[in-house]
Amino acid sequence: MIPAAIYARFSTELQSERSIADQIALCEDFAAREGLEVVARYDDAARSGGSMLGRDGLTALMADARGGRFAVVIVEALDRLSRDMEDLAGLHKRLTFAGVEIRAVHEGRVDTMLVGLRGLIGQLYREDNAHKIRRGMAGRVGDGLFAGGLTYGYRPVPGEKGRRVIVEEEAAIVRRVFAAFAAGRSPRDIAARLNAEGVKPPRGSRWNASTINGSASRGNGILRNPVYAGRIVWNRVRMIRDPDTGRRLSRVNPRAAWREAEAPELAIVEPALFDRVQEMKAGRAARRPERQRRPKHILSGLLRCAGCGGGLSVYGADRSGRRRLRCTRQAESATCPAPATFYLDSVERAVLDRLGAELRHPEAIAEFVREYHAERRRLAAGAGARRASLERAEAQAAREVARLVEAIAQGQGDPALLGPRATEAETRRKALAAEVAALAEAAPVVTLHPAVLERYAAQLARLDRALGRALEAGEAEAAEALRELVESVTVAPDPARPGGLYIAVTGRLNALLGAGAFPGGVRGSMVAEDGFEPPTRGL
Numbered sequence: 237m238i239p240a241a242i243y244a245r246f247s248t249e250l251q252s253e254r255s256i257a258d259q260i261a262l263c264e265d266f267a268a269r270e271g272l273e274v275v276a277r278y279d280d281a282a283r284s285g286g287s288m289l290g291r292d293g294l295t296a297l298m299a300d301a302r303g304g305r306f307a308v309v310i311v312e313a314l315d316r317l318s319r320d321m322e323d324l325a326g327l328h329k330r331l332t333f334a335g336v337e338i339r340a341v342h343e344g345r346v347d348t349m350l351v352g353l354r355g356l357i358g359q360l361y362r363e364d365n366a367h368k369i370r371r372g373m374a375g376r377v378g379d380g381l382f383a384g385g386l387t388y389g390y391r392p393v394p395g396e397k398g399r400r401v402i403v404e405e406e407a408a409i410v411r412r413v414f415a416a417f418a419a420g421r422s423p424r425d426i427a428a429r430l431n432a433e434g435v436k437p438p439r440g441s442r443w444n445a446s447t448i449n450g451s452a453s454r455g456n457g458i459l460r461n462p463v464y465a466g467r468i469v470w471n472r473v474r475m476i477r478d479p480d481t482g483r484r485l486s487r488v489n490p491r492a493a494w495r496e497a498e499a500p501e502l503a504i505v506e507p508a509l510f511d512r513v514q515e516m517k518a519g520r521a522a523r524r525p526e527r528q529r530r531p532k533h534i535l536s537g538l539l540r541c542a543g544c545g546g547g548l549s550v551y552g553a554d555r556s557g558r559r560r561l562r563c564t565r566q567a568e569s570a571t572c573p574a575p576a577t578f579y580l581d582s583v584e585r586a587v588l589d590r591l592g593a594e595l596r597h598p599e600a601i602a603e604f605v606r607e608y609h610a611e612r613r614r615l616a617a618g619a620g621a622r623r624a625s626l627e628r629a630e631a632q633a634a635r636e637v638a639r640l641v642e643a644i645a646q647g648q649g650d651p652a653l654l655g656p657r658a659t660e661a662e663t664r665r666k667a668l669a670a671e672v673a674a675l676a677e678a679a680p681v682v683t684l685h686p687a688v689l690e691r692y693a694a695q696l697a698r699l700d701r702a703l704g705r706a707l708e709a710g711e712a713e714a715a716e717a718l719r720e721l722v723e724s725v726t727v728a729p730d731p732a733r734p735g736g737l738y739i740a741v742t743g744r745l746n747a748l749l750g751a752g753a754f755p756g757g758v759r760g761s762m763v764a765e766d767g768f769e770p771p772t773r774g775l
Contacts, residue, residue: 237273240308244279263310266341285319301336319358352653388438407504423448465510466503470495542728543574626672633665
């Protein structure tokens with residue numbers, strides 16, 4: 237008897253597990269009538285037919301087919317294998333290559349024509365079903381019901397699909413967030429206070445500024461969600477599946493596609509307060525570049541805590557007026573394993589003094605030139621390989637176009653199926669040809685242009701001029717110069733000397749020079765009272 241395998245699948249968790257057993261029983265009866273011996277059974281429960289990714293049963297079936305375990309695959313219908321035209325055609329091609337025939341209980345032996353027709357019908361069915369689901373969801377929104385998932389501040393009503401009621405404990409937090417922002421508190425400050433008080437966030441383990449802020453284009457986040465003002469907005473985003481990874485990704489829909497409905501019973505904050513918050517956020521977003529926030533200090537945004545990797549920020553001054561730094565993660569959530577506080581002026585002085593000395597060293601300049609040439613050679617080799625790869629892909633696409641056109645001319649296939657494939661292949665060929673044309677020939681490695689070294693020297697000169705006035709009126713210029721050369725500054729108590737500072741500078745040059753350029757970081761020689769303040773109780 238001919239060895240055969242059975243494959244069964246159902247789409248969603250809402251369907252019964254009996255579906256798999258029923259499909260297998262139907263296929264076994266078919267095998268008995270056809271004189272086939274069932275040697276293997278494969279299934280995928282609650283897996284969509286729109287993608288082959290994530291379907292372990294199908295993957296195992298294809299592996300065994302290549303190994304010659306069976307000669308026939310039995311399915312209830314072709315849409316059990318796939319509801320995607322491309323995937324179904326690919327499965328048929330690979331099984332045919334492995335010498336395996338497909339037989340469907342309701343359709344019999346499967347050939348290329350049947351694969352094309354059933355693939356088209358299956359994909360149209362899937363897309364039509366999606367349109368019907370979206371139409372039903374739009375109708376639900378029109379009735380003042382939710383068409384999406386859960387939103388912070390609300391819970392579902394059992395037995396009433398789409399109905400929500402306010403959870404007063406969470407609603408109080410929402411009102412508090414709106415009131416704090418309207419009073420001038422930043423989302424980061426609000427999140428820090430909620431974390432410090434142990435308030436449970438909507439998801440995850442802690443509140444973040446993004447939880448409060450949300451996205452203007454997507455209309456989410458606590459401050460931007462209109463449901464808190466009594467308006468349900470649906471269809472702001474759509475989900476699409478990446479054909480290469482199978483992951484579902486969200487894309488923002490145009491504003492005209494959104495659907496809105498009034499739901500005053502769901503309002504948690506007054507509409508006037510909601511509108512005022514939106515005006516405040518719009519005003520901040522529209523701030524002119526010259527009025528936008530500038531770095532307050534030379535190292536603003538560059539300082540990192542060695543204990544946890546979080547940022548260091550200025551939080552106050554001691555009795556002498558010296559400003560201090562502390563770990564923001566420790567301040568917001570008390571999760572830093574090695575919290576410490578430092579004096580800002582001492583950290584700035586150590587970084588500026590040592591950085592200027594290190595970068596002026598002639599060996600650093602020589603290493604810069606050597607590594608520049610090595611990187612140029614590497615990039616040139618990569619560009620040549622990329623061009624060769626594109627040319628091979630272009631030639632393959634051209635051969636595919638020629639084969640499909642010849643098949644249509646010889647009447648060897650359905651033009652309705654082969655024509656679109658030929659058009660797609662030609663479009664791909666043209667895109668590859670355009671990419672090849674745009675890709676310049678690998679540039680020869682030339683001597684480093686003097687302008688590169690001049691720019692490097694100019695940045696050092698800017699830094700040098702700013703050093704003298706960095707801690708007074710010239711901080712803005714020093715900060716801008718530093719950002720051309722420094723990516724981050726990690727600060728920690730020096731483990732080798734009690735009371736000393738250890739400052740590790742990660743420069744933007746390191747990406748070109750490599751980690752060996754400054755292997756030990758930049759060490760400052762300071763005593764405890766000059767740079768490192770012992771941790772304050774409660775921080």
